[in-house]
Amino acid sequence: MGTQHVVTMLPGEGTGPEICEAVRMVIDASGVDIKWEYEDIGLDCLDKYGTLLPDKTIQNIAKNKVALKGPTTTPIGTGHKSANVTLRKVFDLYANVRPAKLIPVLKRPWDKIDILNFRENTEDCYAAIEHMVSDEVAQCLKVITWPGSYRIAEFAFKWAKANGRKKIYCVHKANIMKMTDGLFLDAFREVAKKYPEIESGDIIVDNCCMQLVRNPAQFDCLVLPNLYGDILTDLCAGLVGGLGFAPGANVGDGCAIFEAVHGSAPKYAGMKKVNPSAVLVSGVMMLRWLHETAAADRIEKAMFAVLEERKHVTYDVGGTATTDEYAQAIVEKMHAKA
């Protein structure tokens, strides 16, 4: 055993708690020493705390600086602030890191996809500045700032360099939105000068979408403003098999929260039939963030092997295994290989 890490576990609601228990079982069996501190988040908090994100949870994340989060749902039209958005705002989690890597056993039309998306997470049309400027005209301000653009570009280049990536492209529409996307692109180019060892370039967002579905293997890392990032990261997830296998991390200067991007599937809650893979691969990402690379590799290899065998896989990939049986199969595969 090496260093003990203290991690905030946010099971969320719906299928979140059963997914997170399965994921915890796998991570704990990987040889890494983690002390989990459970905190509440999501709909189940409303009765108890009157909010989707209690202060106690915020304080625990601030203390531990790293969290693994299960899925949560934002109620529509109730006036409650989204827990996810509030987390991003409170901790200024400006970098949404969304890898899209082809899982070998999931049959897709492509031989190779390994794209690392860096979505700016706090600005753009998500600044929530909207007005009805007349009774028939609505307006949303697209806010792009120099420091906000510069730091996501710097974050992406640093991450790429640390992980041996070769190429970064900035995705934009600066041919039309010359001020906002132009500023984002200028900041990217400024940062790129500091990393001559990494190939850099830019691509217009509509062309990027077309190229992604025609030949995704050409892309390595993408840096995107918030709105394009929101859309293209899901597009990339679709390329590699959907949100069920898509990990994600929201990272700021002060802390990092790792989470799947799919919903909480409340209709399946308690049935233990959902696939925990997206939270599990988010946990793998978290282990790499904690420099527990060996444990991360062990889990990933075991998961791929279980998927390859197809004996203990969940219904969404053609099997009948429960959430726990799938997780247990991964644990046994890890131990068998040890």
Added chain:
Amino acid sequence: MPTLTDVAKATKKKRKITLVGIDMYIITEKGIPAFDDIGPFKCEFISNRGTKVWPGFVSPDLLQVNWYRCRFMATTDVQDADVNAFLDALTKKGWWWSAAQKLWNYDGEAGFSKAY
């Protein structure tokens, strides 16, 4: 035969518009601004890049730029002339602002977003 543009324009519904406040976009290098009430307008919140920075907790990690949205809500019934007087008073107090956006209710419903 009406065009689709004509058809679309004909669907417009008349709504009652009431002035209820002003969003002021203030540029300052001195951090989060502080305001006394100005005439019938009271500062309700201040946001930076869409995140509320006053009143209440502000994360020390939060990136703030030199451009603040300051929401002033009317404490009484107000007219456009009150906005003009407000802008004049604000400028005389030394505040540098890039834009002002009147806040209207439409049939009593807010025509503007809140801040996170």
